[in-house]
Amino acid sequence: MTAGSAEPATPGARGGRKAAPRGENRSGRPRATSRRTLERIALELFSEQGFEATTVEQIADRAGVSRRTFFRYFDTKADVLWSEFDAEVETLHELLAQAPADQPLTEAIRQAVLTANHYGVDDIAGLHTRMSVVAHVPALNAASTAHYDNWAGALAEFAARRLGLRPDDLIPQAIGFSALGVCRAAFDQWVARRDGDLISYLDIALSAWKTGFSGFEER
Structure with missing residues (x-):
């Protein structure tokens, strides 16, 4: 059946390691994802830094997928x-x-x-x-x-x-x-x-x- 301002957090990639190209892991193969995975990651970012400060690119980056993959599941961030x-x-x-x-x-x-x-x-x-x-x-x-x-x-x-x-x-x-x-x-x-x-x-x-x-x- 179903915001607040959260503490700011560092966006996007985690740690200091060099990120693999979007939509790929280190082996160069597309990383498997799902609607539920993207939803969970988006909610994590909304909680960490607020809805308006979170971008589709940040959600996709943390999931290790492309913007195109995000938009395959959702029309908008909302x-x-x-x-x-x-x-x-x-x-x-x-x-x-x-x-x-x-x-x-x-x-x-x-x-x-x-x-x-x-x-x-x-x-x-x-x-x-x-x-x-x-x-x-x-x-x-x-x-x-x-x-x-x-x-x-x-x-x-x-x-x-x-x-x-x-x-x-x-x-x-x-x-x-x-x-x-x-x-x-x-x-x-x-x-x-x-x-x-x-x-x-x-x-x-x-x-x-x-x-x-x-x-x-x-x-």
Whole structure:
């Protein structure tokens, strides 16, 4: 589901050794990389020296690849921050399209969200960096709304199909955004407590959402 100013750090190449040409290791063969590797390295640099001070060239250099390789995975530096989240939205579309017709709407949403999420304790540091960067860079913070809208929109489209309504009608929108709200609450609690996998928090929050929070009234 998913800045601050960090202490300045020395950019780019590490140590004092002579770097191999970009995209090659010392043997002259291209170094294997992946989207996840580039994302991890970019987040490290964002944490060390801030988002705006970090360049695509620095990310590529630390990964030992070319700028062209970076742009094969990401259109912009900012896309690194939302890559996993946007992939989750696509997964939600796919999972909800496959939901059995006789499965209750809210249960189908709960199951899809739990299946689409894969974050564990080891992911918290990187997610903290993401959240901090987005929160402290105004342009990124403003753009975050569109990503959250897309997440809620995936649920609204599914609800509209089930209910014979349009995705922008009130009830599908209410379903999408209310689910987004409880999932963001679960995410914040998980990051703050650092005591398990995100899925356990999502399960509790979505199970309560599915039942209209019955049993949680003040006593």
